[in-house]
Amino acid sequence: MAPGPTRAGWTDVVRLLVIGMLPTVVQGACLRRPLAVRLISALDTHAWGCRILDDLRERHGPGPVLVSVFGRKALVLLSADDVRRVLSETNVSFTTANREKAAALSHFEPGALLITPGALKAERRTFNEAAIERCVAGPWFHEACRAAVEEEIRPLLAGHTLTYDRFRAAYQRIVRRIVFGDAARDDERITELRDKLRSDGNWFMLHRKRHRLRAELFVRCRRYVDLPEPGGLARAVRATPAAAEIDPVAQMQHWFFAFDASPVADYLTLGLLACRPQQSAKARTDRAYLRACVMEAQRLWPTTLALVRDSTVETQWPGGWTLPAGTAVFSASPFFHRDARHLPYADRFEPEVWLDGRADAEWSIAPFSHGPAECLGKEIVLSTSATVLTGLLGSDWRITSPHRLGPGRPLPRTADHTSLRFAAGRGPGPG
Numbered sequence: 446m447a448p449g450p451t452r453a454g455w456t457d458v459v460r461l462l463v464i465g466m467l468p469t470v471v472q473g474a475c476l477r478r479p480l481a482v483r484l485i486s487a488l489d490t491h492a493w494g495c496r497i498l499d500d501l502r503e504r505h506g507p508g509p510v511l512v513s514v515f516g517r518k519a520l521v522l523l524s525a526d527d528v529r530r531v532l533s534e535t536n537v538s539f540t541t542a543n544r545e546k547a548a549a550l551s552h553f554e555p556g557a558l559l560i561t562p563g564a565l566k567a568e569r570r571t572f573n574e575a576a577i578e579r580c581v582a583g584p585w586f587h588e589a590c591r592a593a594v595e596e597e598i599r600p601l602l603a604g605h606t607l608t609y610d611r612f613r614a615a616y617q618r619i620v621r622r623i624v625f626g627d628a629a630r631d632d633e634r635i636t637e638l639r640d641k642l643r644s645d646g647n648w649f650m651l652h653r654k655r656h657r658l659r660a661e662l663f664v665r666c667r668r669y670v671d672l673p674e675p676g677g678l679a680r681a682v683r684a685t686p687a688a689a690e691i692d693p694v695a696q697m698q699h700w701f702f703a704f705d706a707s708p709v710a711d712y713l714t715l716g717l718l719a720c721r722p723q724q725s726a727k728a729r730t731d732r733a734y735l736r737a738c739v740m741e742a743q744r745l746w747p748t749t750l751a752l753v754r755d756s757t758v759e760t761q762w763p764g765g766w767t768l769p770a771g772t773a774v775f776s777a778s779p780f781f782h783r784d785a786r787h788l789p790y791a792d793r794f795e796p797e798v799w800l801d802g803r804a805d806a807e808w809s810i811a812p813f814s815h816g817p818a819e820c821l822g823k824e825i826v827l828s829t830s831a832t833v834l835t836g837l838l839g840s841d842w843r844i845t846s847p848h849r850l851g852p853g854r855p856l857p858r859t860a861d862h863t864s865l866r867f868a869a870g871r872g873p874g875p876g
């Protein structure tokens with residue numbers, strides 16, 4: 446008999462689908478549903494999902510496991526070495542344009558780099574790199590971002606309490622100003638359109654495409670690029686040459702969408718720091734440390750829950766078996782980021798791992814991915830997050846909701862940012 450990968454038995458398939466996948470689908474893959482986020486956090490579903498993967502690895506060893514559901518095959522990775530291999534062979538043997546991911550994202554960003562298959566991907570990546578780099582290298586951009594953040598964060602400091610809804614509303618204005626320029630500050634319709642289409646994306650291929658809404662979103666977006674003096678990333682888009690098959694506005698949709706993970710990570714970072722006065726004091730004055738705190742929040746509660754690929758050619762695997770082209774390949778970030786068998790710091794808040802090279806050495810810890818499809822927005826995101834948090838840390842905050850984010854016990858695997866609340870001023874808090 447020809448050698449093959451370990452195949453998950455039907456009980457494992459059911460466990461993976463119901464406990465591993467279902468919570469992600471229920472909370473929304475493209476747009477989080479707040480009630481579902483609360484429910485899955487209360488149940489700490491990621492802890493259950495991680496246990497299943499850990500159990501598979503215990504029983505079958507570190508090689509990947511093949512799962513088959515209604516004829517669709519997916520290879521579930523269980524070792525950091527395999528994650529490194531798949532990420533580094535992206536665009537060679539594996540594509541980021543996985544079928545299910547493309548079905549979800551094409552509701553609002555068809556033509557975006559992340560879901561571009563084949564040779565066109567390199568051209569679109571070059572355009573994305575050039576436009577984003579133009580901003581990162583330009584002092585005008587950093588100055589505009591700093592001004593946008595400071596202006597939008599100021600009203601939050603005036604209030605005595607901080608809720609996620611207030612924080613996110615302020616962040617939406619920041620994101621619009623950074624992506625489309627100051628002219629978009631109050632364009633709530635553009636955010637509404639994006640989020641309506643994202644909620645369609647939560648249904649993958651099961652939801653019909655709402656072409657009229659998407660056209661309206663793209664027209665609104667193009668208007669900012671076509672302004673006499675565009676601002677933010679729109680200014681760089683205007684100045685960056687694009688070949689006919691690259692729609693710059695489609696690329697911008699991804700930037701606009703992906704930026705929505707920042708308020709989640711920053712808000713949880715604030716929660717972690719609110720329970721740790723010494724680390725909070727350090728983060729106030731040491732920007733590199735503060736950025737490491739944001740990365741650490743992303744490690745503990747990754748906003749991208751899985752790195753997914755489709756194989757594009759046959760690949761050979763240890764043990765002598767061959768994976769056919771067209772198979773999905775799946776790396777669950779909550780599992781690898783908290784792999785207690787390999788990471789002594791798995792369930793602790795330890796920003797130092799981002800400063801001494803320990804986290805970067807592990808490719809399976811990948812909030813912004815690694816390799817040829819690594820996130821191009823990382824610098825803009827971290828710089829924005831550091832400015833937001835520096836502003837907020839000007840006040841002392843304590844948690845007033847029953848979240849347990851303090852030291853002294855393992856941090857939960859699933860966190861609910863939506864009901865996390867703060868009050869200004871030190872005090873005991875639940876921590």
Ligand code: HEM
Pocket residue numbers: 541558559560570573577699700701703704705706707710748749752753811812813814815817818819820821822823825826
């Ligand atoms: C907290 C915010 C963000 C997080 C956590 C994040 C994370 C990621 C991850 C994990 C990937 C790779 C997915 C994969 O390997 O399959 C990715 C790709 C990408 N990100 Fe981000 N991202 C964020 C914000 C942004 C922003 C603001 C921009 C643009 C300004 C951006 C631009 C991109 C692009 C263009 C890609 C596609 C790369 C490719 O396929 O070659 N991201 N991001």
